[in-house]
Amino acid sequence: MAIYKKNNNRPNRNKHVEEPEEVQEAHLHQESTTAEVFDALDAGATRTEDWVREHQKTIIGALVAIAVLGLGYLLYQQFVKxxxxxxxxxxxFFAQQFFDEAMEATxxxxxDSLFKVSIEGGKGKYGFKQIRENYSGTKAANLAEYGMGMAYMRLGDYTNAINHLKAFDASDDIFGALAYGNIGDAYLQQKNAGEALKYYIKAFEFSKNDFITPIYLKKAGLVAALQGKKDDALKYYQRIKDEFPTSEEARTIDILIGKISQ
Incomplete structure (x- = not known):
């Protein structure tokens, strides 16, 4: 059995022991600081409550405004957009139908008459122009820019064609490349080879498509060659040969490469 020796030096827990003066001062200081902190918190809370009461109408108004804006957005989406x-x-649909009929006409x-109707409207239906103006911000209005640009291209109005095709938001890979390519064609019709080459490059860089990309690589090569930029032309032709060997453009690409290499 273990025997513990009584420690007669242990202080009596029930006996009051007077703390040193420095310790008492430290405790008093701590208590004072704690009281000040709580007082400050109470004062801050009071000031906050007072401010809330004073600006209650403004706060409620702001919350209502936020709620109304959120509701307004939902209502706009559902009942307007x-x-x-x-x-x-x-x-x-009807404007595009006029355009398609024009393309099929002999x-x-x-x-020309049908292309104009596709732009201006007719038979009680909107054309591309009215769709763009009356339904601004819609996907159809954006597509109307493209349709209008292509109709002006067919009518030989290259300035308007360029303006509307540039206004078209080219997010789709196919339409985007075609828009840039047709801008290039319009500039070429205006004898502006520099801008034509710039947009042909934009067209084949916009997306890699087995049908569209080699078309604009070839056009870029032809224009570059006309401008004396043989190295650039050869680069575009070689891409057709290497990357699109089954394309229509690849069938005669060796002839073009041979002409450049002479």
Missing amino acids: TPNEKNAANEL DPKVQ
Whole structure:
């Protein structure tokens, strides 16, 4: 059995022991500091409550405004934007129909007339121009810019074609490349080879497509060659040969490469 020796030096827990003066001062200081902190918190809380009471109407007004804005956005999406998109798409169908009829027409006069109707509207239906103006911000309005640009291209109005094709938001890989390529064609019609080459490059860089990319690589090569930029032309032609060997453009690419290499 272990025997513990009583420690007679242990202080009596029940006996009051007077703390040194420095310790008492430290405790008093701590208590004073703690009281000051709580007083400051109480004062801050009071000031906050007072401020809330004073600005209660403003706060409530701001919260209501936020709620109204959120509700307004939802209502706009449901009752304004969505119906606008639907109506614009319906109108675009008829404008595109006029454009397609023009493309199929064999009489040049009839063709030009239908292209103009696709732009200006007719038979009680909107053309590309009205869709763009009346349904601004919709996908159909953006596509109307493209349609209008292509209609002006067919009418030989290259300045308007360029303006509308540039206004088109080219997010789709196919339409984006075609928009840039047609801008290049319009500039070439205006004898502006420098801008034409710039947009042909934009067209084949916009997306890699087995059908579209080699077309604009070839056009870029032809224009570059005309400008005396043989190294650039050879680079574009070689890409067709290496990357798109089954394309229509690749069938005669060796002939073009041979001409450049002479």
